């Protein structure tokens with residue numbers, strides 16, 4: 001396909017850069033109804049974005065010109081959309097209801113997906129009711145989940161979001177190769193009642209294998225050798241490697257499940273064990289509902305498409321290179337970290353699918369913190385910094401059964417309002433005078449108390465943080481990421497950018513082991529290495 005021009009979108013954005021968001025409501029009386037929608041139990045409000053009606057139409061035209069609908073069909077049809085690795089990308093198959101018929105590169109996959117789901121369900125039931133025990137016959141009371149990147153962030157998000165206050169199974173996570181992570185996770189655990197779930201798509205990730213070995217040593221110190229396998233579960237696309245490591249049981253998934261899209265698979269087994277199958281099924285159902293919406297809703301009322309277009313408009317039209325995300329729910333505190341991997345590992349690319357230079361900004365830097373904590377930290381920059389940073393507010397109406405979350409969501413709404421409206425220097429001046437400041441004092445302080453405003457945001461609202469709502473929310477961002485990749489014409493499903501560092505780390509470890517740094521090290525790295533390497 002020839003490269004699509006950006007002329008109209010850029011021209012519309014130049015125009016919109018001259019206007020203020022709040023004035024768009026008067027200019028276009030339908031703005032609120034056109035820019036709000038409901039999908040899979042979530043409500044989205046994109047009316048505080050920077051686009052005018054013409055700007056939105058230009059963004060929509062860009063999506064059509066890039067054949068978002070055709071590429072979406074190719075994704076769901078299991079074509080090799082990950083073209084640098086020749087793989088299908090079929091995470092929607094993992095959450096589709098029983099009886100679906102997905103194909104990966106022409107091969108049927110749904111029966112296998114259902115079989116693994118059934119296996120997870122049976123195993124979880126047996127473990128939770130005490131039929132599946134450890135080497136000494138005691139029931140499992142804790143699960144230690146070892147994995148990193150896509151084999152960690154998703155399950156951790158699910159657990160934090162959905163865990164009961166007082167869980168009957170204690171779920172701990174270890175990702176970092178820093179031994180401190182493992183040491184903290186093991187505090188208070190009893191080897192006899194701990195199940196270790198080693199999660200790695202490749203089963204060759206250095207951090208995960210190192211931590212798995214450490215866990216093995218910890219278990220071996222107190223358990224009979226022959227029973228060790230009962231305490232090790234492998235979740236991987238390379239089951240033979242998990243068996244060779246000593247896992248007594250493995251749950252498999254295929255290479256058409258990308259690491260950062262794998263939380264719908266057995267990668268979340270630990271969560272299934274700790275939360276029960278019903279909770280996980282509801283989580284899958286929420287995502288499947290978002291899949292249906294993504295497939296069926298017209299582009300102009302399609303939640304992932306609109307979310308993607310708002311970002312495209314900010315990045316490509318208005319040159320905004322960062323986006324913040326603020327979940328106003330303590331239980332969603334890991335969402336920013338999850339989205340960082342999902343979006344930046346998917347779309348942080350500089351070449352098009354055909355290998356030519358993208359020649360433009362692609363994925364913005366994504367960062368965030370839960371609200372309202374972030375307000376007391378980096379929001380200063382969002383309100384008054386020279387750089388405009390669009391933000392997504394995730395608002396949960398009721399976060400807790402016992403207490404009202406009104407103060408929480410009122411803060412979210414107020415932040416979005418403040419970012420959009422701002423405060424002029426004249427207003428700041430008048431306020432200072434009204435509070436008793438002298439004219440000279442008001443002149444001096446007013447510039448410091450001025451807010452430029454006109455800063456865009458999207459608000460996503462859910463009634464409660466149910467498993468369904470969480471599933472829908474994550475699927476919403478997955479499809480948004482996909483649509484952006486289509487419009488930027490990049491492959492969202494490889495991650496070559498993480499490889500070089502791994503190779504160099506291996507070489508440095510070799511240097512340390514041999515005690516002889518290789519001669520071709522740059523002076524800075526050589527000096528740091530000699531400072532850090534233990535003297536021989």
Ligand SMILES: O=P(O)(O)OC[C@H]1O[C@H](O)[C@H](O)[C@@H](O)[C@@H]1O
Nearest residue numbers: 149150151200201202205259498
């Ligand atoms: O699941 P694994 O094979 O252990 O991979 C874990 C993670 O490491 C890799 O370096 C990639 O950056 C991630 O996409 C992946 O999720």
